[in-house]
Each structure stands twice: as C-alpha cells, then as structure tokens.
Amino acid sequence: MDVNENDNNMDNQVLDLVKTAPNVIGQIYQDLAQPGVQAVGKALGTVFEFSTSFLLPVKLLNEKFKLNFTKRLNEYKEKLEKVPEEKRCEVHPQIGTPIVEKLSYTTTDEIADLFTTLLANASNVDKVNVAHPSFVNMIERLSTDEARIIKYLIDSIDVPYCSFRAISNNDGGGFLTIGDHLTLIPYYVSLDYPQNINAYLSNLVSIGVLIDKVGLYKIDKSNYDEICEKNDLNGLKQRLVPTVFKNIEVSKSYYEITSFGRLFIDACIKK
Structure with a gap:
C-alpha cells in the first residue's frame, strides 16, 4: 500500500x-x-x-x-x-x-x-x-489584562493621559521623558502586569478600538490633575528640580474610543 x-x-x-x-x-x-x-x-x-x-x-x-x-x-x-x-x-x-x-x-x-x-x-x-x-x-488578539481594560471602557468615551518631561539643566536644552502616556487605568483596573500598560494601549490602538489624539487635550482638567497626583508629580519636582533638572513639564492628551471600538465594546461586554 x-x-x-x-x-x-x-x-x-x-x-x-x-x-x-x-x-x-x-x-x-x-x-x-x-x-x-x-x-x-x-x-x-x-x-x-x-x-x-x-x-x-x-x-x-x-x-x-x-x-x-x-x-x-x-x-x-x-x-x-x-x-x-x-x-x-x-x-x-x-x-x-x-x-x-x-x-x-x-x-x-x-x-x-x-x-x-x-x-x-x-x-x-x-x-x-x-x-x-x-x-x-x-x-x-487580546490578553487577559486587555480584556479587563475593555470592560473598564464600557462607560467611557476617552482615556486621558499625561507625559512628564524633565527639562535638562544644560544650556543646550533637551529633555528626558520620565513618565510616558500615564493614565488612571492601573489605579482602577486590576492588572496582572501593570508595567505593560502602554503596550496594552498600543495594541488597542492597533486593532482599532482606540486612537491616540496626541497634540489635543480635554478642557476638563480633573483627570489630568488626578494623573499628576497619583504619579507624585509634586514629589518628583521637589526631589529633582532644580538640582538635577531645570523643570518637569506636563504634556496632556487622550485616547479616544473609535466608533468601531464602541461597537466592539457594546458587542462583547455585558452591561
């Protein structure tokens, strides 16, 4: 045979x-x-x-x-x-x-x-x-943590974030990013690997759930103030300014849930 x-x-x-x-x-x-x-x-x-x-x-x-x-x-x-x-x-x-x-x-x-x-x-x-x-x-394409984030977004329309930039003391200028795309998600969602939060958000952007509205920010400052407080911005300034850096600046923006992302959340999350 x-x-x-x-x-x-x-x-x-x-x-x-x-x-x-x-x-x-x-x-x-x-x-x-x-x-x-x-x-x-x-x-x-x-x-x-x-x-x-x-x-x-x-x-x-x-x-x-x-x-x-x-x-x-x-x-x-x-x-x-x-x-x-x-x-x-x-x-x-x-x-x-x-x-x-x-x-x-x-x-x-x-x-x-x-x-x-x-x-x-x-x-x-x-x-x-x-x-x-x-x-x-x-x-x-979602991890367990990302599934939890999707559930957290059920009643949201956007995800505000802040980035902290430490301005160099050198005359030549320049800056060092000491906090990138900081959100409130790790404080309100139980994540197995909170250190991966930016990778998770990037993946949600890649599959079309979120879009990064970099350069734009919300008029309501309350979420931005809370992000700065929870990430100890004042403490960072006291420890690092002016001895190490000239200043620590905050840039503000947000992720927006796309219309397709909203449909996805509505279809896959039980209210």
Missing part, C-alpha cells in the same frame, strides 16, 4: 468518525428537554453543523476538552436565557462557527466572557447588528 492509499484510508476513518459521532448538544447535555438546552440547540443548530469541519464532535471525546467546552457553553446558555424567547434568533455561521471553535480551547475566563457575550448578542434580534464578524479575531 502506497502513501496516498494510507492517507486516503486515514481521511475516510476520520470522516466516518465524524458522521457517527453523537451531535454536539447530545454530547454535552443529558437532558435535551430542558428549555435552556433547547434554546442553545435552536440558536446554534446551523453553527454546529458547520463545526464538524473542524472536528468538534471528535474533540469532545477528549474529557479535558469536553469539560472546558461544557463550561463555556453553559456560560453562553446562561446569557441566552436572559434574552426573551421572542427575541432569540439563529446565529449566523459566519460569526458563530469561529466563536464556537475558539471557545472550545479558551481557558481564560475574561477572554471567554467576551466570546460568550458576543455569541449571545448574535443570538438576539435586537443586538445582532452589533455582532461584527471581525470581532472574533479582535478578541483573540
């Missing part, structure tokens, strides 16, 4: 396994008569049909995989049950299939919450318009 014949036999075995594997809902839930289970089946019926393309029924034969996927499907079921029955709709495979695939291996609760909320909104006739297909890949 040549290599091609071996490959063909392997392909046929996989196809036979997929065809004979129990349906996804039946593998997860024993009581198919539960209203919540029926709601999931109706909303994701077509999605699960397409899901056989990435062998979901076969993967569910792995107990560890099944436990994680069951947890995520139950989280979705809880959100779906909060949608009035007359408002529920079938999820379009274009958005539902990649979400189900990614939920199957997502072990981080913060990221899974974004996926299940997006899936629940795609199951709601009043919310389906906010469920853009590109949001699936955007979620996959």
